Amino acid sequence: MVPFPRTARMPHRTIHLFRKGLRLHDNPTLLAALESSETIYPVYVLDRRFLTSAMHIGALRWHFLLQSLEDLHKNLSHLGSRLLVIQGEYECVLREHVQKWNITQVTLDAEMEPFYKEMEANIRRLGAELGFEVLSRVGHSLYDTKRILDLNGGNPPLTYKRFLHVLSLLGDPEVPVRNLIAEDFQRCGSPDPGLAECYQVPLPMDLEIPLQSLSPWRGGETEGLRRLEQHLTDQAKHHSLPPVSLQGQLLWREFFYTVASATQNFTQMAGNPICLQIRWYEDAERLHKWKTAQTGFPWIDAIMTQLHQEGWIHHLARHAVACFLTRGDLWISWEEGMKVFEELLLDADYSINAGNWMWLSASAFFHCYTRIFCPVRFGKRTDPEGQYIRKYLPVLKNFPSKYIYEPWTASEEEQRQAGCIIGRDYPFPMVNHKEASDRNLQLMRRVREEQRGTAQLTRDDADDPMEMKRDCSEENRAKEKVARMME
Known part of the structure; x- marks a missing residue:
């Protein structure tokens, strides 16, 4: 059943799709979803074919991902909500649950990888077909890479010096959005508790992932924030300066994001306009x-x-x-x-x-x-x-x-x-x-x-x-x- 389109003044019934940003801290898209919705379903679609083909995830990364999802679920639970992990192909999952839950809006972080861009385009196409709106915000990078490209004449800056110059024209990045609180989810209303039983975070054995492939580095926002605080404490003692400080490394991260967002075939040599064409040995x-x-x-x-x-x-x-x-x-x-x-x-x-x-x-x-x-x-x-x-x-x-x-x-x-x-x-x-x-x-x-x-x-x-x-x-x-x- 196709839901009736809603006016701009009426609150949405929203699926918030977690993709790369498996966190609650500084999450502008999720905050916008909460502020515009009467009901919100926090969803992670575990599309195994997509994860293994688009990103070639090995066993260690699978464990890290599942740990991150479990941590996200716990943090949502503390705020009175829950994470729904739905296994299956993205489009099929969305098509089924948009109609089942009478969804009028899907929210997701804007990403710059080609496979994520294609996914968002497909979701928008599905939205036009089924009658739901799509909202995406930049949340994974310090700047909107499109603004950097626009200031550089539509092309990516290919040197760090040029990149820093463009950033000087943009000024400081936006400050983090406020932290989410339990009242945000209480105002929206949470999914039926029974759904959490149906859509739990799977265990490694459920996905036939070998248990011996377990890294000492643990996944999840909680551990990530703890390590960040420790790093900042250590950095205060070392007095590091860019480009080797944390701030400098974040700028290098932003530099590569910007170039990758506007470079065809960025992950291969052939057809990559910024890459030397070298006859490497095949051995x-x-x-x-x-x-x-x-x-x-x-x-x-x-x-x-x-x-x-x-x-x-x-x-x-x-x-x-x-x-x-x-x-x-x-x-x-x-x-x-x-x-x-x-x-x-x-x-x-x-x-x-x-x-x-x-x-x-x-x-x-x-x-x-x-x-x-x-x-x-x-x-x-x-x-x-x-x-x-x-x-x-x-x-x-x-x-x-x-x-x-x-x-x-x-x-x-x-x-x-x-x-x-x-x-x-x-x-x-x-x-x-x-x-x-x-x-x-x-x-x-x-x-x-x-x-x-x-x-x-x-x-x-x-x-x-x-x-x-x-x-x-x-x-x-x-x-x-x-x-x-x-x-």
Whole structure:
């Protein structure tokens, strides 16, 4: 049954669709829904096909998502409401429940990823068919990226310096909206309590997700706010400044969101106007060794082991393994690494993941391609005693510190004493780093000479002091931050 259209003065019966923003804090769309509704149904549509195809969610991310949904449900319950998790395909779920609940409005956060944009367009089309209104507000970024694009002539700013200039014209971002209170939900009226029994947050076993794939990092708004408060307390002691401070990292996040929102094929090389077109090697065996922590370089393998076990690695560690896979050693496409991170990282993000992989492979944004992370020296500077390696690669834990980054240089007797024979218990290095990096450096120089001026790339950012400060600061502060890698 198609509901009767309502006048603007009459309150709505609303489905609020949670998508990425699984939170109550600073949620402008949900606040607008509450202020315009007589009844509100907080809904999360668990569309498994969409989540595994559009975002390639692995087991660790599934656990993190379910934890986040459970936390959201608890926080809604404290305010007298409840989260309804409905499993099924988005359009079918909405079509059924819009008619079942006589819905006149669907609210959702505006998102910039192509798959979320397509979803919103389909919901609007469904609204025109079934007679409900659609309301979306920007809530996942500091600014509305459309405003940034408009001020930059309709194009994304491709350097951080230009991006900061545009932000200076916009001024400060909007302040957070007020916190929601129980009276907001009491005024609207909550769904029938019986619905909560029908639409509970599923358990991992309900979705056949292996329980052993459980990260020590817990999902949910409650934990996120706790960690934010702790970070701000720590930052007050370190006196960090942009671009390495939290504020600076948020601006980098905004930068990548802005560029991704207006760049076709942002997550691939072909058809991407800002990305160098490079003939990367296709080598499934080498890619597999990198992904499964079998490169023979303990620093790299320890990082990839932590990624598999926890779904999180420090940003300097991300730099190291990304450079190793691409322009540093293996000359394998950044797209392959991006897919692995998308599957395994708890905080994988369409814009930031692809943007950083293009950056670290020197395919876009970053042009000082002669800077290559050494898979031995970089780790040694960061953690001279190799405690990180000993934690994540226990097979190497008994090697003396002078060998822990290069165990193949130990004598056969020293290897026996350490209880690990290289080539049997742990692999030899899969490449000679110096030879591979020298060769790749020449390949990258040739690529850039061939394509100079063909892509929408400039050298402004290479001369940008903010860029130089970012790189230098990260390396100089590595020792200070390594403790967080060990948490």
